[in-house]
Amino acid sequence: MFRLIKDLIFAWQYKRAVKKAVKLSKLHGMKFYVIYLNGGLKVVPKKAVKELVARRRFRKGVTVQDIEKRALFVTH
Template sequence: MFRIIKRYYAAWRYRRAVRKARRLAALFGMKYYVINLNGSLKVVPKRTVKELIKRRRFRKGVTVEDIERHALFVTT
């Protein structure tokens, strides 16, 4: 029973993050990613991902394409 509740909660959080990403992409005209950072879903624009890579927030050698491949959802 507890597993079912956890799955529903995770699905609800995912749908909420996707909805937020789509809304922001339509509003600002930028590409947004839904990624899992530190155990929670984050909605981040591509521009911010580029800045984080420049500041070495991710491991050496990680590119924007790697982040996009591993993203849970990418707006168009």
């Protein structure tokens, strides 16, 4: 029962994050990712991810393509 509740909450949060990503993508004309980070779903623009990779905020060798592969949702 507890697992079902957790799954429902995650599904609700995921649906909300996807809506937000699509809305921001249409508004700004950029690609957005929905990624699972620090125990929660985050909506992040590709431009910010590029800057963080360039500043070495991720492990050595991690590329934008790696993050895009692991993203739960990617806007176009």
